[in-house]
Amino acid sequence: MSKNKIKIEVEPIGIRFFSGSPANCLKSIQDAGIEIKSVCRGKGTCGKDRIMFMNGSIKEPTEQELKMLSKEEIAHGVRLACQHDFTEDTSIYIPASSLSEEQKLQVVGQERDIKVDPTVKKYYIKLERATLKDVKADFNRIKDALKNTHSIDINRIDFHVLGEMPQILRENGWEITVSERNGEIILIEGKDRTARNFGIAVDLGTTKIAALLVDLSTGKTIDKKGVMNPQISFGEDVMSRIDFASEGSSKLSQIQQVVLDAINGAVKDLCDSNALKTSEILEMTLVGNTAMHHLFLGLPVRQLGLSPFPALTSDCLDLKAREVGINIASGGYIYLMPVVAGFIGSDHLAMILSTSLYNMEGNCIGIDIGTNTEIALISRGKLYSVSTASGPAFEGAHIRYGMRAAPGAIERVIIDPQTCIPKIQTIDDKEPAGICGSGILDAIAEMLKANIINKRGKFNLESGCICKDNMGNLQYVLIADFHIKRMEQNQNCGADFIKGVNGSSEKDMELVKKSLCSCDEVISINQRDIVEIQLAKGAMRAGIEILLENAKINFTDIDKIIIAGAFGSYIDPKNVINIGMFPNVPLKKISQVGNAASIGAKMALISKDQRKIAEDIGKMDNYLELTIFPSFSDHFATSVSFPSPEEII
């Protein structure tokens, strides 16, 4: 690499790339494959391409920026990417609002270079025509030709392909392309089609489905598509869906069918956009949590809802796609990586695979935050996983104004430590409609930092208006009735209150005025929201503590923490520490890798070796059932507390 290459680190997506110097920031970011928004195409008039410079010398704002950005933003290092050049090694932060919707679905995490060696390979052969002197059967003629010209041993042919074979042979002058998979012929096409070999990798999430269209010859991702999981209409969380599917076989079929339809639709869209037929897709890999995995296959899930929650199988499954109901090549297969246990799915395994956690030196943790948070620890070559019922608080559920990370969701909250005035940022800069996980995390961390709540999660005053005086000292005004109106005219006060907004008798803290919200209510964080977050992060922390205890190590022994998943790539790692989800560790030990599960699925798609490794990970992974550890409840009780104000960074 030439000397003047500079290194750019992009948070929170966790991508690192190299750039020439100087290079326009917007263009470099786009060249690195990151879908940053830019409506005006670099003129600085749309203001969509906000980035934040985390280190290095902060550039002076341009005239255009002075028009487009607030003073606070400028003070915090926010700039428009199109207006500046990278000239030195730099860390930048790209807020979700500057990323395209596609990028936000985070279908692409960090890809690793691996040897491309897919299960399905294509071979072109030209056959001698059958004659009375050589009446070998068609299939045996093909077998012999593959053996002679490509040294490939064929032991079977897909039953459907066998039926299509004679016509294809005869209509194409006995020139064909054979797709071979583990000794089986799974497709025969006329003429030379060896350059067209495609597969699809799917991460089937409870909320979102991410599909990658992959060229199996080169290993390159050609296109990607993210769709919502339509099973949401049967319940947002996994347990509701398990309950629904357990009502009877027709319900099970129903909840299976909608997800099959969604995946088939995504496959069709990807094919249409890339001038492919779905019958050219030769293989699919799919990962998901255990319930998604079972429901996708139409397998019963009742036992996943009853202690001890066993999975039906923790082997990989290699199934004819047509048997499952997936519309790809008639002879094509779908490969499902193993699930480890009822609450440790193949998405977790895919994360361990794609992050290389399984063979990391030292002690490393991989965590994927969700309704169930799966955490893996590799320590001295041994791999352990736990699943904690962290609840859906970080997905916005069970939070009064919570919502998913959709346009209008508050995704960033900064509370001015001097005035206690909150500043918010919403996804796509839409009118605030609610708070998503990263916003909640921020809000609580900032409330702790501003001393609005204490380490037990309680508001620091009974009721009243928090404000600071001109010297910056915390003041508050006791108010007898929670149901007071916002004291907007009180110049002594900041803009933040603990009070019963929205007619509630509970304390809460206002984030956005009613008049500014699309929901036509005050958006606030209340005491119960705080408790939800305490329970969620407490469960995660307790899970980590059990992993450490079981491996007989301390948190200080941890060399690396990998936060995976779409949510994990949005959050501010500093605030993860500030709420005590993790103990105080150097931030450089934390990396955010985006959707590691779909990358794992892709790796298994393009490499036989990686598929084998995934199966080995399934076998080496020791699932720890948290509830059988006597110390778990103690850890949990301790973990619900927040750090003291002096520990906040």
Place this chain on the structure above:
Amino acid sequence: MSKNKIKIEVEPIGIRFFSGSPANCLKSIQDAGIEIKSVCRGKGTCGKDRIMFMNGSIKEPTEQELKMLSKEEIAHGVRLACQHDFTEDTSIYIPASSLSEEQKLQVVGQERDIKVDPTVKKYYIKLERATLKDVKADFNRIKDALKNTHSIDINRIDFHVLGEMPQILRENGWEITVSERNGEIILIEGKDRTARNFGIAVDLGTTKIAALLVDLSTGKTIDKKGVMNPQISFGEDVMSRIDFASEGSSKLSQIQQVVLDAINGAVKDLCDSNALKTSEILEMTLVGNTAMHHLFLGLPVRQLGLSPFPALTSDCLDLKAREVGINIASGGYIYLMPVVAGFIGSDHLAMILSTSLYNMEGNCIGIDIGTNTEIALISRGKLYSVSTASGPAFEGAHIRYGMRAAPGAIERVIIDPQTCIPKIQTIDDKEPAGICGSGILDAIAEMLKANIINKRGKFNLESGCICKDNMGNLQYVLIADFHIKRMEQNQNCGADFIKGVNGSSEKDMELVKKSLCSCDEVISINQRDIVEIQLAKGAMRAGIEILLENAKINFTDIDKIIIAGAFGSYIDPKNVINIGMFPNVPLKKISQVGNAASIGAKMALISKDQRKIAEDIGKMDNYLELTIFPSFSDHFATSVSFPSPEEII
């Protein structure tokens, strides 16, 4: 029902059905489920589908009918069903000779004692229940138990069984019986069901389907069932069916479906009669000629009708029965032995297997006589097979009064050498309805012996009445007009005539008087019938000669001739020699083994070793294409002649 429905009454079967109007008579009768014969599939050239109009306006005979039917028939309202439409309420009479009635089926041949070692085995296991301390997945729990208690390695589970598994486990207190096949679990049942392990072996013939219900634990045949192949309604011979199936994929599906229905029906009947559920049948093996094999699987057959007639595959096929459409255990398989070539099917291979021809010492021939006659020769450890287009004469087709071996068919003919009076025997001693293969063979051999026909197959007199005087010397009376009446009162004469019976202008020999026949005609053998037999036996003999020539041996070197198949077990071996199908060999060298194909199918069902041997036979068998041997036409020309009277034994 719409106004233009008309009512059709069918005598003597007593079936009444409704039809649209106008509707082709043949098609309507077939659609009503009546198995009326039709070899030419409605072209009016076979003359098999005679019906008699009992009331209503009698249709004018078509040009084709004027060729095929006698004046008397036409006067009596006899018509060919394919030539007319039903246009009004009608009563018709279908003579027995036009129906393909149930036949005597020979499903069991000679069984050999072999070691019982089926592909599917059952194991009873009692599992430790899943607990929070032991949350192993259900399937993995089963795998481990099978390994620990039975040393069985499981590598996969059928996808459907996986879905049924959790409920069966939990409803049976974790006591189950697992059916294992090549490392795959294909059935899970509650409690101990190891004593119940069943399979079905099928010989799918062009005319008949024979199914054996077999206990896979003991290897014993529990029950058997024979049904007609309902594809007969699409054409009696293989080529007509190939033509039909090649008309389009819907026709292919249609001709496949009727045979699937018939086999599923036979399976159901066998199960019902033996207090079994069809879901307890764990495996099926099936053999048949190549066209039947392909049509059963719904595979295209067009290429089987076009030179060089290649099969689609000559490998064995191991398919999930549900993929084919066979209703046995959901995870069960159907195993199809290899076919060798377009005209050497797996029934031939099954015959070679069950007769042990493949490992016989010396030079041995195995022959299965049919429309195509397959002949195998083992000579010095090398196996060769040929197929000769012998035509369906020995199945009764193309013979004027020919019929299949059904009740009423003349199956034995003896001609008194003194009086030339024929004596006949019919199947089930029913009123004579026609002549089946063994009867034709006998009749011709006896006509040769009695010097009624000569070695060229020609009648020994121009026209007239054959008789012998009291001294037994052959006499004949020349008669000017073929259409004479039977001279019953002539005491100088025997009872046998060469004359134009039935109003024909051709010479023929009466076997049964009109008044004694259910078909209300004189049953006779005519010159064209003799030619058909000459061609058929000539083709077989020429095939044998090519096999001998290729192996560089003479017929005198042959140590054994095995005649297989239902037909083969009916015939008189002496007459096989007397018509010159084989040269004169000691009768003790000939053995008749009945339905060797279904026994071969059963052997492959109960023994992995035999299955392997069958596959090896498929590989060792050298198919010889007769037409590429320059000497074939000479052999054929020579072989159509009969032996001289002095050679008759």
